[in-house]
Amino acid sequence: xxxxxxxxxxxxxxxxVTLFVGGFGFLLVLxxxxxxLTPTYTLYLAGLTGMYILLSFGLNAQWGYTGLINFSxxxxxxxGAYATALVTATNSPLSIPGGVVVGLVLAILAxxxxxxxxxxxxxxxxxxxxxxxxxxxxxxxxQIVLNQRDWTNGSGGLRGIPDxxxxxxxxxxxxxxxxxxxxxxxxxxxxxxxQVRVLGFTLDTPFWTxxxxxxxxxxxxxxxxxxxxxxxxxxxxxxxRTIRSDEDLASALGKDTYGFKLQSFVLGSIVMALGGVFxxxxxxxxxxxxxxxxxxxxxxxxxxxxxxxxxRGAMFGGFVVVAIREGTRFxxxxxxxxxxxxxxxxxxxxxxxxxxxxSTRLLIVGLLIVLVMRLRxxxxxxxxxxxxxxxxxxxxxx
Amino acid sequence: MSxxxxxxxxxxxxxxxxxxxxxxxxxGGLVATDDASFAVERGSITALIGPNGAxxxxxxxxxxxxxxxxxxxxxxxxxxxxxxEPNEVATEGLIRTFQTPRKLEGMTVREAMLVGxxxxxxxxxxxxxxxxxxxxxxxxxxxxxAHEMLEQFEIGHLATQPATDLSGGQMKLxxxxxxxxxxxxxxxxxxxxxxxxxxLANKLSDHIARLNEEGVTLCLIEHDMEFVMNLADPVIVLDxxxxxxxxxxxxxxxDQRVIDAYLxxxxx
Numbered sequence: 097x098x099x100x101x102x103x104x105x106x107x108x109x110x111x112x113v114t115l116f117v118g119g120f121g122f123l124l125v126l127x128x129x130x131x132x133l134t135p136t137y138t139l140y141l142a143g144l145t146g147m148y149i150l151l152s153f154g155l156n157a158q159w160g161y162t163g164l165i166n167f168s169x170x171x172x173x174x175x176g177a178y179a180t181a182l183v184t185a186t187n188s189p190l191s192i193p194g195g196v197v198v199g200l201v202l203a204i205l206a207x208x209x210x211x212x213x214x215x216x217x218x219x220x221x222x223x224x225x226x227x228x229x230x231x232x233x234x235x236x237x238x239q240i241v242l243n244q245r246d247w248t249n250g251s252g253g254l255r256g257i258p259d260x261x262x263x264x265x266x267x268x269x270x271x272x273x274x275x276x277x278x279x280x281x282x283x284x285x286x287x288x289x290x291q292v293r294v295l296g297f298t299l300d301t302p303f304w305t306x307x308x309x310x311x312x313x314x315x316x317x318x319x320x321x322x323x324x325x326x327x328x329x330x331x332x333x334x335x336x337r338t339i340r341s342d343e344d345l346a347s348a349l350g351k352d353t354y355g356f357k358l359q360s361f362v363l364g365s366i367v368m369a370l371g372g373v374f375x376x377x378x379x380x381x382x383x384x385x386x387x388x389x390x391x392x393x394x395x396x397x398x399x400x401x402x403x404x405x406x407x408r409g410a411m412f413g414g415f416v417v418v419a420i421r422e423g424t425r426f427x428x429x430x431x432x433x434x435x436x437x438x439x440x441x442x443x444x445x446x447x448x449x450x451x452x453x454x455s456t457r458l459l460i461v462g463l464l465i466v467l468v469m470r471l472r473x474x475x476x477x478x479x480x481x482x483x484x485x486x487x488x489x490x491x492x493x494x
Numbered sequence: 495m496s497x498x499x500x501x502x503x504x505x506x507x508x509x510x511x512x513x514x515x516x517x518x519x520x521x522g523g524l525v526a527t528d529d530a531s532f533a534v535e536r537g538s539i540t541a542l543i544g545p546n547g548a549x550x551x552x553x554x555x556x557x558x559x560x561x562x563x564x565x566x567x568x569x570x571x572x573x574x575x576x577x578x579e580p581n582e583v584a585t586e587g588l589i590r591t592f593q594t595p596r597k598l599e600g601m602t603v604r605e606a607m608l609v610g611x612x613x614x615x616x617x618x619x620x621x622x623x624x625x626x627x628x629x630x631x632x633x634x635x636x637x638x639x640a641h642e643m644l645e646q647f648e649i650g651h652l653a654t655q656p657a658t659d660l661s662g663g664q665m666k667l668x669x670x671x672x673x674x675x676x677x678x679x680x681x682x683x684x685x686x687x688x689x690x691x692x693x694l695a696n697k698l699s700d701h702i703a704r705l706n707e708e709g710v711t712l713c714l715i716e717h718d719m720e721f722v723m724n725l726a727d728p729v730i731v732l733d734x735x736x737x738x739x740x741x742x743x744x745x746x747x748x749d750q751r752v753i754d755a756y757l758x759x760x761x762x
Contacts, residue, residue, distance in 0.1 A: 326622055326623075327619065327622055330616045330622050330629065331608070331614040331615075331616030331617045331629070331632075331633065331636075332616060332617050332618070332619055332622060334601075334605060334608060334609055335609065335617055337598070337600065337601065338598060338609045340599075341596055341597065341598045341599050341601075342595075342596040342598065344560065344580070344592065345592065345595065345596065345598075345609075346581075346609070347579065347580040347581040347584070348558065348560075348580055348581075348584060348589065348590050348591075348592070349581075349584060349589065349609055349610055349612075349672070349673075349676055350581050350584035350585045350589075350612050350676060351581055351609075351617070352579075352581050353581065359619055363619075405600060478600070479600055482602050482604075482605060482654070483600075483601075483605065484604075484605060484608070484633070484637070485616065485629060485630060485633040487630050488630050488633035488634040488637055489637065
């Protein structure tokens with residue numbers, strides 16, 4: 097299929113998202129070439145996006161598929177991050193030997209056990225109870241991490257988390273061994289009109305480290321996406337979607353709704369913990385601040401914005417959330433701190449917005465949610481096609 | 495089938511699919527079901543009728559496991575299902591429909607139909623990865639069945655429509671068709687023609703009669719006397735949570751106690 101045919105076969109929502117992502121990618125390349133963004137920082141942002149995508153995948157498997165309201169995304173993320181950090185960090189109070197694999201296994205086990213523990217008493221009740229309990233769980237986990245100093249090093253956090261593959265053959269220490277690549281600066285432009293300097297950076301160890309991280313998160317995201325896509329289109333996923341619309345109907349048709357809800361909750365929690373595992377390596381430092389509830393709500397925004405119940409929507413939502421989070425930081429650097437023109441009220445408003453970008457970010461997020469709810473309550477990219485085990489439909493729909 | 499009217503339920507049936515005995519349920523001070531006993535014979539269309547508040551819906555919820563009875567037993571095909579979860583009761587072969595089915599958002603009609611099939615290997619998370627070919631084979635067969643069932647209900651053309659685009663009457667047909675995919679021993683229909691226009695109500699009535707001829711046992715509760723009278727035999731009349739009389743529709747219709755109960759008179 098040519099690109100044109102592919103594009104024509106898409107639904108309007110898909111076309112819109114494709115154009116948006118394409119345009120954004122173009123701007124990114126431009127920013128890279130002109131040095132507005134350094135390659136290392138861009139890779140860090142890409143890694144952060146991958147992490148948010150994993151968290152959104154997890155929440156989507158709970159809320160989007162089954163309608164479970166989980167307000168402890170940050171807690172399961174934190175469990176993943178701390179499980180990894182406790183194993184690998186240089187100042188970990190618990191000296192558990194091992195590397196990425198032990199951290200990964202520990203994260204999966206811990207998140208599954210805690211998910212089951214919170215789900216058993218609440219999933220038989222009305223859905224609001226899980227919401228309340230999970231809100232409490234998030235705070236409990238954060239307080240434990242903050243106060244159990246002899247386990248977690250408290251507010252000091254865990255430092256010195258090595259590269260993902262530290263100690264591995266070939267991959268371990270690879271970033272240090274790779275040569276630095278130097279790109280000479282060029283000046284391009286139309287003589288007399290404008291001129292920009294492009295390239296002129298060196299790719300060295302930090303870049304290779306972030307590149308390796310980026311490859312790891314891409315592998316995580318692709319693997320989780322393929323797994324979720326399969327289960328979402330299966331009879332298993334269909335029961336979850338029935339529960340979301342009408343749980344009584346599902347049980348009247350003989351489905352053990354409690355068991356299905358439990359599976360969906362555990363699956364989502366494990367995927368969130370994977371996001372945490374990756375974050376530990378990306379930031380090389382975890383602290384109780386990472387478990388703040390605001391992170392839970394960013395992920396909720398990503399899922400609602402992208403379209404609840406849609407894996408690709410969750411992906412898009414995670415991308416937008418990082419764009420807002422980091423884009424506002426970026427904007428505060430390049431915008432002048434005072435409005436160049438002196439218009440009485442506007443000067444004050446502008447000053448307030450630029451001087452406190454943390455709050456502006458929340459304002460933007462709030463406005464965005466209001467807009468989406470008003471104009472497109474189903475989200476930007478809800479599921480576009482029938483969700484049926486694909487190979488079972490072959491021959492049938494010709 | 496019973497020839498004459500009996501006071502209370504007719505318990506002298508040879509081959510019963512559903513047996514309810516001494517069922518009791520109170521919500522606080524309100525007794526909704528008061529020592530209700532009746533039986534549904536295999537191959538029959540049994541109707542439960544009664545004035546508002548007679549306890550029809552409560553009995554349905556008790557029988558299908560959505561409410562837990564304070565006393566009494568429910569047996570499906572001889573198995574005691576009292577106190578079981580709704581899905582366990584369904585697995586025993588008792589499938590129910592709802593008065594106002596909720597629409598399955600984001601599903602096509604055939605997707606909504608596929609939920610009905612029981613024993614799907616694809617409903618096990620592990621089998622999706624360990625036995626994809628088994629999942630595919632079952633799914634293929636179920637899709638085939640779903641299309642066939644929709645054809646039988648004369649709504650085959652709706653198969654790939656979004657389930658949310660259906661009219662109320664079409665929803666009822668889809669619900670009935672979906673319940674049939676679960677291959678029930680007995681099908682409980684909760685007000686199958688509530689809020690449906692007369693033309694479609696007749697159609698539904700025809701389909702119910704057809705299912706019965708194909709050997710399905712049905713038990714339905716209904717407000718609309720006319721609908722029940724032409725379709726069901728026997729008719730069980732409920733009043734204030736217990737069984738008043740049971741008999742063929744003609745006899746029930748003319749019984750003074752039934753008329754009194756419907757007119758709100760004192761039937762004692």
